[in-house]
Amino acid sequence: MPANITAQMCRDLQEITSEPLMECKRALIAADGNVDGALEFLRTRPTLEQRVALLERQVRDLIEARRTPMSTYGE
Secondary structure, three states, X not given: OOOOOOHHHHHHHHHHXXXXXXXXXXXXXHXXXXXXXXXXXXXXOOOHHHHHHHHXXXXXXXXXXXXXXXXXXXX
């Protein structure tokens, strides 16, 4: 059963971390309401720059795959 996450818990975590409120809520949900676990979750998650770089790399790979001619079956 999920932990009962209150608005006050989210605000307290926000004051500690200066993260957006919804990120704090997401972290508390991931940590089952445990503040220490939520802090660890926020500390170890990929940064926005890392997520953008991953998406850019995936887009480049998809474009390159579309440019590469498909090999013929049986060659």
